[in-house]
Amino acid sequence: MSLKPSLHWLLVFVPVAVVLRIWPVLGGDVALFVCCALAIVPLAGLMGHATEQLGNKLGAGVGGFLNATFGNAAELIIGLIALSKGLTDVVKASITGSIIGNLLLVFGASALAGGAHYRELRFNRSAMRASMSSLSLAVVALIIPTVFHITADARSAGSRAASEQNLSLAIAVVLFLCYICVLIFSLKTHRQLFRGGLQSGKPCSDDEVSWSRARAIVVLIVATALVALLSEFLVGTIESVRAQLGLTEVFVGVIIVAIIGNAAEHSTAVMSALKNKMDLSLGIAIGSSLQIALFVAPVLLFISHLFGAPMTLEFTLPEIVAVAVAVQLAFQIGGDGETNWLEGVQLLSVYLVLALLFYYLPPDATRH
Amino acid sequence: MSLKPSLHWLLVFVPVAVVLRIWPVLGGDVALFVCCALAIVPLAGLMGHATEQLGNKLGAGVGGFLNATFGNAAELIIGLIALSKGLTDVVKASITGSIIGNLLLVFGASALAGGAHYRELRFNRSAMRASMSSLSLAVVALIIPTVFHITADARSAGSRAASEQNLSLAIAVVLFLCYICVLIFSLKTHRQLFRGGLQSGKPCSDDEVSWSRARAIVVLIVATALVALLSEFLVGTIESVRAQLGLTEVFVGVIIVAIIGNAAEHSTAVMSALKNKMDLSLGIAIGSSLQIALFVAPVLLFISHLFGAPMTLEFTLPEIVAVAVAVQLAFQIGGDGETNWLEGVQLLSVYLVLALLFYYLPPDATRH
């Protein structure tokens, strides 16, 4: 995933963010939040690019695995920091936000951008369908704990916390094992399906300058450290920014944090669509959703158990409706292997409607 | 949309209805209701035919736009009259009733009628899929305000009326803008997809006698005025008819009013299927649903704000389930470009099951 020259300039916000953190100025937390967000974007892009370069050096198999595991490292890091501060709801909201952001915002923006130049945008149907059914599995897994909670609540007054945690943990294990199967499928047994680019995670685009292994490793380590630092600042400001702008925690997680964590990928996907390379675009969008649902979410849940504050896979009704709707629409629109500008508009419209829903929703005072 | 000779005789009910309104007779309101219903059917057909003829005179682009905008004029008029009398629930029920009536009753009756004569009925898959994804967007838009209401209710005791109205208004704007994009798509950029007949609204069938422009305009104005008058009578009787027959407001809206408003189109669709012209049939069914969801519903909501009694897009759970089910089934059955008599039976069965649900449901005393 190459970082277009136009995004490198955002790196200037890295030192600006550090400075703002040490010397708070007028506009305090909101300014710091914005600077951190703007700084994370190019860093996430550099992490992705370094991972890809390293993968090229180490061979297709390992490369694919690296891309698949570290492709969403930025979201993973932000999620870990948020978990350590106990912001479980923001973490869960950013999981759903990443999924619907990729399936609706990225897919839609790509279809609209590409469709404005090309009458029909075609892509590999089989690879698309293989990925979509994994996503459907993920949606089911995300729905079930909430169905359990609703049903158990209606049936008995006893505490179900232990059962809920066990159920969520078991489901997370199933999702993780499925992810490993997806890797085996796309990197080993059915590799030829994904030659166009829809690899489980990151598509391979070979049109940038090659980095040396040393350079890739150094960039990866430095960028990761900086993303961790800036995430620490960012998550620290979420509470006051939320209060100042009058937004709810869920809106911040679903829309804002999700967009920040995925922004670099978004730009690459749209750029690819403009060149009629929809396989690449969809590879980023669908692959990223897959990683979030089958890898990042389970890993965050496992780690939350290590932190001693176990997370469950129980989401709110609006989050579940949003994810189910996004997967359903993406399947309907993408399942036939072709798209156009109107379908892009429809996907973006659905994203807008969901964003409006989360914007207007009052905060949840009784969150568990 | 030509009016088959067999429907012209229903025009006799126009004077009958006027007479019944002035001199109520035994069987009073029910007889008046039935006569108005029977009289509106041929008038709606004449309105459609006049619109089509006018469109032919004014060129394909304007013609398509006219068909697209005035194709469901009858439902729009009935809806406006009902809104002015404060029957908001009947209006919303007739919106959902029109959608499921077109997707299940018309689609099913056409598939059954055509399938009884032809082993396989084929139609343009791409046009079908383009329309279906617009409908999915509409279903999402119809679901979201109710999701908001359920969630907001569970979270706080405060009044959410203002937020609900804003959310519904914003969503209506999104739907309306999408409708304009659909028009641009089907009338300008991807016109060739719809040559078979699935235009956004009304298919063009060129096998009737051509009318002069003056004749078309006169017929359109007279028919529209008569439909407005008869709708005024019809809506005025809904309350007492409902009470006399022991039906609920929702059943009257979803099944009865929806069928009345769409009856002329239904007959044309079934006639076309009998001649194995499924593109025409589905053009009417899907196109009509699209117009109701993306044009008529938003326009009625905007006008309700002008009336000072703002409508929301909040529907009851059974209505949401009905619409979601109808769109899902129509997508499954129509998405492969071919159908047969069994699929027609299945669509009609689902419509029957939904009608049974609305028939048995008790009235909603706490409707907001």
Add this chain to the structure above:
Amino acid sequence: MSLKPSLHWLLVFVPVAVVLRIWPVLGGDVALFVCCALAIVPLAGLMGHATEQLGNKLGAGVGGFLNATFGNAAELIIGLIALSKGLTDVVKASITGSIIGNLLLVFGASALAGGAHYRELRFNRSAMRASMSSLSLAVVALIIPTVFHITADARSAGSRAASEQNLSLAIAVVLFLCYICVLIFSLKTHRQLFRGGLQSGKPCSDDEVSWSRARAIVVLIVATALVALLSEFLVGTIESVRAQLGLTEVFVGVIIVAIIGNAAEHSTAVMSALKNKMDLSLGIAIGSSLQIALFVAPVLLFISHLFGAPMTLEFTLPEIVAVAVAVQLAFQIGGDGETNWLEGVQLLSVYLVLALLFYYLPPDATRH
């Protein structure tokens, strides 16, 4: 459906089960339950095989009808016995369990087994889609009574029992009539679609030794009688087994009873997939689900009315979610006519997640 030599040996459990019933031993009810379960499996297989042989003798039309009607005789018998003992919830749970077991467990195991040997498994798309839309109709029919119950509860305090029973009865009639249409479609008007094997009920596989008519009838009668006897024992132990193993009635119905009733078919389906005969595998899986939903469920409901303890088609929320999810996933994965080992893993994972849900759910003390 041939009974592989490897299952005949299970017949030894028939006399063992009878003995255990007369002389209870240590491990009492659980041992009896297990022996009955193991004994029913080969008997169900023999019933299926005898039905098939009889069908071959009596001609394709009658044969298909026989297969279609008696293909799930084992589940029908178990259901009747359970109904007679008033275990309505177990009956309903085993209906949903049979549907999700066929669509997820059988389909998934077949895809995984076949996919481990063949890169791509292909099957007839049209037959698959025709069956899937019937299943979607069935899911709708199963959802509607519960939607009615939820809505009616929220609206009024009055008793709705009579309306619920009438609604369920009417829906059951619609389903049954649909089943007859499905039979006419697959056995008469569109027979050629199903030549590969996806008959409405049981696929015809001609590679076993032919039985005489007399032999087939005798085997059928004897096996049916034994299944009835063993079901009587089995259902009698459900309560105490459930209590001893700490399982809920719903889990026993959805997972355990459903697997027992379908085990013979499961093995045939997996065997067929190993020979890359996916049409046969899916014929068993989808056809069996269809029979359960459109034939067995309505018939059990009609008979419950004769017993004077009318059953409704009202299911719990987890059961509805499970069935909707199973049909949706099977449609997504099967709708394109090809599958692979990863899709098999996904289907099995969803089944596992649903089983975990039912395992952890607390019992429903207020079941109606």
